[in-house]
Amino acid sequence: MTKVLNTYNLTKKYGSLQVLKEVSLEIEKGSVFGLLGPNGSGKTTTLGIILDIIPQNKGTYEWFGQAPTNLSRKKIGAIVETPNFYGYLSAERNLMISAEIKEAPYSDIERVLKIVDLFDRRKDKFKTFSLGMKQRLSIAAALLGNPEVLVLDEPTNGLDPQGIAEIRNIILKVAKQGITIILASHMLDEVEKVCSHVAIIKKGALLVQGKVDEILGETYLLELKADNMEELHIAIKEFAMVVDVKLELDKYIVKLSKKISNGEINKYFFSKGIALTHLASRKKNLEMQFLEITN
Amino acid sequence: MIRLLKIELHKIIYSKTFWILLGLYIILLAPIAFGFENIIGSVRIGNGSKQSSMGNLILQGYSVSNFPDIWLNMAYLASWFKLLLALIVVIIVTNEYSYRTIRQNIIDGMSKWEIIWAKELIILILSLIGVILLITLTLILGNYYGDTNIFEGSGIIFSYFFSLLLYLNFAYFLSSWLKRSGFVIGMLFLYTIVIENLISFKLPDYITRFFPMNLIDKLVPNPLGKLLGKNVAYDFSLLNITVCVLYIALFITINYQMLRKGALGK
Ligand SMILES: Nc1ncnc2c1ncn2[C@@H]1O[C@H](COP(=O)(O)OP(=O)(O)OP(=O)(O)O)[C@@H](O)[C@H]1O
Numbered sequence: 001m002t003k004v005l006n007t008y009n010l011t012k013k014y015g016s017l018q019v020l021k022e023v024s025l026e027i028e029k030g031s032v033f034g035l036l037g038p039n040g041s042g043k044t045t046t047l048g049i050i051l052d053i054i055p056q057n058k059g060t061y062e063w064f065g066q067a068p069t070n071l072s073r074k075k076i077g078a079i080v081e082t083p084n085f086y087g088y089l090s091a092e093r094n095l096m097i098s099a100e101i102k103e104a105p106y107s108d109i110e111r112v113l114k115i116v117d118l119f120d121r122r123k124d125k126f127k128t129f130s131l132g133m134k135q136r137l138s139i140a141a142a143l144l145g146n147p148e149v150l151v152l153d154e155p156t157n158g159l160d161p162q163g164i165a166e167i168r169n170i171i172l173k174v175a176k177q178g179i180t181i182i183l184a185s186h187m188l189d190e191v192e193k194v195c196s197h198v199a200i201i202k203k204g205a206l207l208v209q210g211k212v213d214e215i216l217g218e219t220y221l222l223e224l225k226a227d228n229m230e231e232l233h234i235a236i237k238e239f240a241m242v243v244d245v246k247l248e249l250d251k252y253i254v255k256l257s258k259k260i261s262n263g264e265i266n267k268y269f270f271s272k273g274i275a276l277t278h279l280a281s282r283k284k285n286l287e288m289q290f291l292e293i294t295n
Numbered sequence: 296m297i298r299l300l301k302i303e304l305h306k307i308i309y310s311k312t313f314w315i316l317l318g319l320y321i322i323l324l325a326p327i328a329f330g331f332e333n334i335i336g337s338v339r340i341g342n343g344s345k346q347s348s349m350g351n352l353i354l355q356g357y358s359v360s361n362f363p364d365i366w367l368n369m370a371y372l373a374s375w376f377k378l379l380l381a382l383i384v385v386i387i388v389t390n391e392y393s394y395r396t397i398r399q400n401i402i403d404g405m406s407k408w409e410i411i412w413a414k415e416l417i418i419l420i421l422s423l424i425g426v427i428l429l430i431t432l433t434l435i436l437g438n439y440y441g442d443t444n445i446f447e448g449s450g451i452i453f454s455y456f457f458s459l460l461l462y463l464n465f466a467y468f469l470s471s472w473l474k475r476s477g478f479v480i481g482m483l484f485l486y487t488i489v490i491e492n493l494i495s496f497k498l499p500d501y502i503t504r505f506f507p508m509n510l511i512d513k514l515v516p517n518p519l520g521k522l523l524g525k526n527v528a529y530d531f532s533l534l535n536i537t538v539c540v541l542y543i544a545l546f547i548t549i550n551y552q553m554l555r556k557g558a559l560g561k
């Protein structure tokens with residue numbers, strides 16, 4: 001697989017505060033890559049470094065397998081943190097500046113404005129836009145000139161539910177055209193809904209990276225209760241498929257390595273002489289998964 | 296180059312502030328230049344004997360509007376108004392930080408050198424506007440006589456041009472350093488009026504004459520000394536120009552280093 005972006009041991013300090021610790025990422029062409037982490041974990045810093053607006057203390061990165069230059073950035077559409085435009089200029093004029101910098105034709109402006117539904121407001125000054133409209137304009141700017149990669153830092157920040165859904169649809173549509181997308185977010189469901197790959201960072205350290213279904217994929221959880229909880233515990237530990245077990249209030253939460261039908265589970269405990277008073281399978285939600293990985 | 300120019304023109308053509316400042320520059324300078332001779336001409340000198348014109352007082356037919364002296368007189372007058380050109384530079388540069396567009400411009404694919412050359416283009420254009428205005432006003436207002444060689448003394452044009460480049464680059468440097476227009480304007484005044492004089496205080500002349508504002512004074516000197524019979528001439532020496540160019544190179548280098556180190560504002 002060709003790599004769109006590689007980072008090698010990116011490290012960043014602000015004074016004594018270590019913001020990034022040796023972050024090495026690998027992003028494949030055509031993937032929708034989620035950079036997931038809680039507030040302050042270093043997502044924006046990472047994106048800032050790979051877009052040359054924040055200098056790293058250590059480490060390197062490559063775009064399209066080559067040392068980065070401003071020319072590689074012309075093939076990237078990116079928004080970092082907040083929409084940045086000239087307040088006194090119209091939406092259209094702002095996009096003309098972006099187009100000129102990226103060497104994209106002005107004729108592309110109409111297309112991207114229509115995608116984000118701002119074409120009717122193109123003559124209005126940027127400073128008169130609402131936050132959601134500003135956010136959409138920055139996505140329009142990122143789409144100018146059909147970039148090979150889209151880098152989006154919290155693109156749904158400040159949008160209403162409808163706006164969030166619209167942006168997601170745009171991202172999915174763009175991804176279908178084979179454009180690689182790098183999406184920073186602290187919202188799990190956002191990453192789950194649109195991403196094929198994910199990297200999780202916490203306090204500047206990369207915890208895991210890989211395919212979404214491998215990392216955030218379902219694991220199989222059971223809730224078990226019996227009259228004699230001690231016997232139950234012993235029996236659970238003897239069960240082959242069990243990965244982990246813990247007591248939560250009055251029930252055992254059992255993590256299984258693969259899905260097994262409730263019938264078979266019942267059969268197993270019955271053979272151990274235990275009658276289950278409670279058996280429920282529960283899909284582990286992402287929230288828990290995320291907290292577990294980052295804790 | 297054309298691309299950088301187009302990028303910058305998009306930013307300024309619809310900027311009201313830009314047009315107001317440039318308009319003020321032209322609108323203020325022109326009438327004051329027209330009134331220049333009248334103002335000086337009406338000054339009473341000596342023991343109260345009223346003279347119709349200072350030119351008559353200092354004989355040899357001197358008048359501020361005569362060639363070749365008018366070149367220096369006009370350049371000196373115009374030099375006062377370079378502050379308005381500097382304000383344009385300050386506004387244009389600090390806008391990029393307050394709108395955070397400098398980040399976006401880099402993200403979109405400008406190199407850090409391109410960020411600088413784009414602004415240097417604007418500085419060049421503003422300096423050329425200053426020069427063109429100087430030439431125009433001088434040619435309109437100068438007193439012609441049969442044997443006038445209007446080009447005599449016109450070398451001040453180059454001297455004036457370099458003084459503008461230096462001053463505007465100084466303003467650019469302060470802007471990319473301090474990033475907030477209020478601070479920059481404050482510092483520009485503070486430096487011009489206080490700081491340079493303060494550090495000059497105990498230093499010998501052969502050093503202080505190369506300080507930026509002193510250098511500008513040498514390039515476009517105050518012509519009033521002439522009225523006192525002193526020999527006043529602009530000092531467009533190779534040494535002065537070299538120092539001037541070195542300053543500009545220094546400011547540009549510092550600007551680049553600040554960008555490289557990621558000083559892109561909050
Ligand atoms: N200019 C700066 N000076 C000092 N510390 C900074 C600076 N910029 C960021 N930081 C610190 O770096 C850390 C990571 O910040 P970053 O913006 O990358 O987080 P993030 O993952 O994008 O968070 P969020 O989800 O809130 O956007 C934070 O602790 C932040 O306080």
Ligand SMILES: [Mg+2]
Nearest residue numbers: 043044081153
């Ligand atoms: Mg962030």
